[in-house]
Amino acid sequence: MRSVLLHIEDDDCLESRLQVALDLVRAFDGHLTCSKSIQWEMAGAVDFYGLMAAQIMDATRSQAEALRTRITARLATEDVAWDWVQSDGFAMRDMLRRSGLADCVVLGSCDPLGATGPSKLVGEVVLGAQAPVLVVPKGVARLDCEGPAVVAWDGSPEASRALRGAVPLLARAASVTLVSVAGEEETGRYDLPPVQGAEYLSRHGISCELIDLPLRAKSVAQAVLNAAADREAAYLVMGAYGRSRLAETIWGGVSREIFADPPLPIFACH
Structure with missing residues (x-):
């Protein structure tokens, strides 16, 4: 970068x-x-x-x-x-x-x-x-490029592009966690399970932990943010989902909730 x-x-x-x-x-x-x-x-x-x-x-x-x-x-x-x-x-x-x-x-x-x-x-x-x-977000004092990183993973093209784009950062991270949330609306739509994301990272010399979370929080977005907070993540990597492009952007549900008031830096790709 x-x-x-x-x-x-x-x-x-x-x-x-x-x-x-x-x-x-x-x-x-x-x-x-x-x-x-x-x-x-x-x-x-x-x-x-x-x-x-x-x-x-x-x-x-x-x-x-x-x-x-x-x-x-x-x-x-x-x-x-x-x-x-x-x-x-x-x-x-x-x-x-x-x-x-x-x-x-x-x-x-x-x-x-x-x-x-x-x-x-x-x-x-x-x-x-x-x-x-x-x-x-407002109030962030610094970006710890060597701190823990959390990747929100659902196997989608957006998540895959975000993972690829974040490789230079993830290579410096103290730890990397791929988080999937069970019960997502799009579950089963894509062919890329978390293990394939982990295999991709391993080819770049990056090891990661795979976490499959049950949906116990109020929303998928909150479950992902809770996982990032629990691991004291320096940043969150995620795909950004937009349903359409009109005069005013209409966000997908998870993206809208996270970007409305993010508690940590978000590394995103569409």
Whole structure:
């Protein structure tokens, strides 16, 4: 994971995802690209009805420049390679376009516009990006790349892609646990049992523990999160499931519940 793409926006998750991105870049001796999109609907601090459109645009650019000054000053003190890319337009389009040459995209779980529930930006990027996405919740102080890892496994194409994408991280993990939850709605739909996931990892020199959990929690998502908490996981690897792509992303049930308020970083692929 030598090329890390980081979404820059002044929301509640910025500090956490910046620190996680820095930890990831240091662990792999990589390069950090900070992507800032200037989109006019982000001018929430501006009195929209009291200013003309040109004034709003100027104020938004000033806010973006102040943010750039703040972040670049911070990066100048960090021992990592980095660059800054900035453009006018929607963050979702910029992140998807730039994901083509990224090994990992780092987003915050907070919705940049302050909406409740799963972030629309996260949903669109996870479902459309050409690279794995690491979703970081507010309050995360660091990413322990050598800590325990938990993989949510159901044998689906999404879970398989997430497992493959996470191999560089999992190779550094202190322990890896593949967790399957009995009673999932999609059980029996796919041909890849946990043992095949374990065999795949073994070919990369990664050993793992296989756990088949009965569905005793309120939901599959909660059972997976409980397993991650019990093992003090540094992050969770999972496939992201989207039922359809409309003007607003509609998440699958497990994905929606986990991404709505994740307690730890989520490494996801669609």
